[in-house]
Amino acid sequence: MSKLSGTKKKIYEAALKLFAEKGYKATTVREIAKVVGIQQSAIYNHFKNKEAILDEIIDNLSNSHLINLFEDKEPKDIYKKGKSLLKQVSNMFKLISYDTKTDLLFRFMMQELFNNERLRIFYNEEFYQKNVKKLSIVFFMMMQDEMIESMDPLVLANEFFSPLFFYQLQIVRLKADNKSTAVAATLFEKHTDFFWDRIKINNERKEQLFT
Secondary structure, eight states, X not given: OOOOOHHHXXXXXXXXXXXXXXXXXXXXXXXXXXXXXXXXHHHTTTOSSHHHHHHHHHHHHHTSTTTOTTTTOOHHHHGGGTHHHHHHHHHHHHHHHHOHHHHHHHXXXXXXXXXXXXXXXXXXXXXXXXXXXXXXXXXXXXXXTTSBOOSOHHHHHHHHHHHHHHHHHHHHHHHHTTOOOHHHHHHHHHHHHHHHHHHBOOHHHHHHHTO
16 A cells, blocks of 8 residues: 555545445545545545545555566566465465455455446456466466476466455455355465366376477
8 A cells, every 4th residue: 555644544544445335436525524534625635536536546456466466576587486376376365355455455446347447447457467467478488397288378377366366255255244264265275286286297297298
C-alpha cells in the first residue's frame, strides 16, 4: 500500500471496505464519511472525488502481491527453481487469502471486475499479461532444460493458476460465512505437488532422452 496516514488513510480504508462489500457505484461519499466519522465535505480535502479514491486503490493493486507474483524477476533468473518456484507462488496465493489488507483488495477486484471496464483492462494487462505469460516462459525454459515434459507452455501456465484462484475464492467465501478454512488452506500445497508430479521428467524418462 502507498504510504497514507491520518485521516486520508482512514478514508481510504473505509472506502476500500465499502467498495469490497457493496461495489464502487453503490457506495456514496456520504457513506464513506459516515464510517470515518467526518463531514462529507472534509473528504475533498484529501481526495478530489470518489474516483480519486478508486485511483489510489488501483495503484495499490498494481503494487501488491495480487499482481506482482514474481516480484518483477526475469524468467531466466527463476526457472531453475522448478517445483520450489511453483510452491512459492502457491504459498503467495494462500498468504494473500489470510492477509486482511490484501484480502480486501482481492474482494474489491472480484466485486468490480465485471462492473468496471477500466479494472478489467488493468486486470488483463497487469495480471494476465505479466504473470500468466511470464509463467509460460518459465515453463518453456524448463522444457528446454529438460526439467518438465514438453507441452503447450501457455496452457500449462493457465492450468497451474486456475485452481489457485478457485481455492482463494473458497477461502474468501468460507471466511465471509465464518466457517473453517483449514481444509481449503491445505489445497494450495497439494495442488503444487500434484501438478509438478505430472509435468516433471522422471529419471527413467531422462535416461531415455540421452540414450
